[in-house]
Amino acid sequence: MKLKLVLSASLLALAAAALPRMANAEVAPLDLVQPIADYKIYVSEHAEKLVADTKVFTDAVKAGDVDKAKSLFGSTRMSYEAIEPIAELFSDLDGSIDSRADDHEKAEKDPEFTGFHRIEYGLFSENSTKDLGPFADKLMADVTELNKRITDLTLPPEKVVGGAAVLMEEVAATKISGEEDRYSHTDLWDFKANFDGSRKIFDLVRPLVEKEDSAFVTKVSGNFDKVDTTLAKYKTADGYELYDKLTEDDRAVLAAAVNTLAEDLSTLRGKLGLN
């Protein structure tokens, strides 16, 4: 039932956009319907998990349980990071859920600074849940709203396919430096989620590209594998090592893989004939 609804929504999106001209690949627009329907399910599942995880996380914050809240911070964010290209379509929510101190003029003291990183600042920098209650409530309300909007959203194909590259651009521009989770240093959790989210999109359209350009598919998969292998070195029992454990060499390996994936995946839309 749910799948059927999603499918028709995606068909509408495709019909609404002018039928894309083919770039170099012979991909019929209808070929994209199934991958996009599958991606909608992936996004919905992550949005729902985000709501559930955020509930447990914000409950811990509100209960004043610093240790528990800290331990949940990295994993709670992963569902958001994995679907960031879609979540970012709602810029108001993206700002209140995931903005960083330097997005605001008065940095940590700015009243507009809310969401995950504001709570992260309290937990990890001040080692306290003091005054975090209202931020916890706001975050919970925002992710709930996000989930609702995603349910109603018709996914634009070019945003979905383009999302694979967008995730890599995010990592390349602001995450490889370790500045995203600057108080908790849980950046590797974000990395993992960003890469998984990008790879999901790639894997969904992979059969369509493979027919035309198998070398491309091999190269991209190889770089995703390289990232997985590198990140696996930092896996712990319940997540990932802190970012400062990342060696200079491995950071360069990740940076090069991200840059290469960003370059290659930037051609994915064109390969599928999308504008």
Next chain:
Amino acid sequence: MTTNDNKLVTTRRNVLFGVGAAGSALTTGLTTARAAEKQGGQVTDAPVSDKTQERQSFYGLHQAGIVTPRPAAGMIASFHVLAKTPADVERLFRTLSSRIAFLMQGGTPPELDDKLPPADSGLLGPVIPPDNLTITVSLGSSFFDDRYWLAPHKPARLSRMKAFRNDALDADLCHGDLALQISSNTPDTNIHALRDVLKNLPDLMVLRWKQEGSVPVLPPKPDGTHESARNFLGFRDGSANPDANNAALMDKIVWVPENGAEPAWTRGGSYQAVRIIRNFVERWDRTPLGEQERIIGRKKATGAPHGGGSTEHDVPDYSKDPEGTITPLDAHIRLANFRTQASEANLILRRPFNYSNGVSKSGQLEQGLLFICYQADLEKGFITVQRQLDGEPLEEYIKPIGGGFFFTPPGPQDESDFVGRTLLEAAGHDVVRKS
């Protein structure tokens, strides 16, 4: 519709270029009006240069950009290199060389489907002008140390730069596996080249740091002679530079010779020393002129040495000034070059640029010298000269904060060759020359 339009145009053309005095007058009037309009120019018109077609050759025994006269804009970009295996290093060298060859020659990048990102950033327009571009590839000590198969072939004098007495090195501005010196007539040409390289080698190189710089431009002199450009201390920089047109001298000072302690593959290469030297310009500008001139050892306006001489090219005779009454013993130019027969072994070829980055936390200008020099022997050249300078009075006004030591391999012989080939061959890697 189209036909009608064409007809209309034809008719108009007939009028404009028509026979008869009236038509002629009309055409002339129009041309003049257009020329006047052009002369006026618009605010956002591109500045005009007649030097965009200046071109340097990428091929030869030596890489370009060393004895090449220094143009107005320069940059050093330092990279971490991911290529570890011989095959990957070959791909790195080949790709770099082919990009450099294209950029230095200029031309039209391939046109791709408009659903794909364009092959070129486009910032120089659809046809890339050479604009006197050179890109010089150099390798850091770590390039050899981190590749066991290359380690035995490391140039004999190549080391990781160590802090000198007055240095306050910032780790984020130091060293690197590979450095590119990019120079051309305009900063935009350099930036275009850097972006091209980054786009074409994302999996093998990661940018670590870069520093851009410039050289003040002078009007041509009526007698055709040249003078040295000035640094941000306001002094001429390079007056005592050895003559880059003297090939025999360059063989002695700049190029690694055939016979010596160096591995054979390095022949025709050179050692590159890069230093980012912050100048405390506010303080310098508040220093009496006489003191500035004593610290440097030259007259500020002319560049002439103390004790006679009217131009920067006059040579001080220290043998007649053993006490330093004319040129203080600790003056910069005196410590940098003793001007004795023995000190000829320590000569270097300087090719620096001035840099200006922003404002320090204290509200002072972050600017100084992007010092670059080349020499056949790093120990006898830069390292010895800098040791002589350690403790000089100028140190109160300067602070080296970054840079590194690199080796610049010989140039590619022709289009079938690439920078770094001789190293790969020396390491036993079979290289196929493609034509």
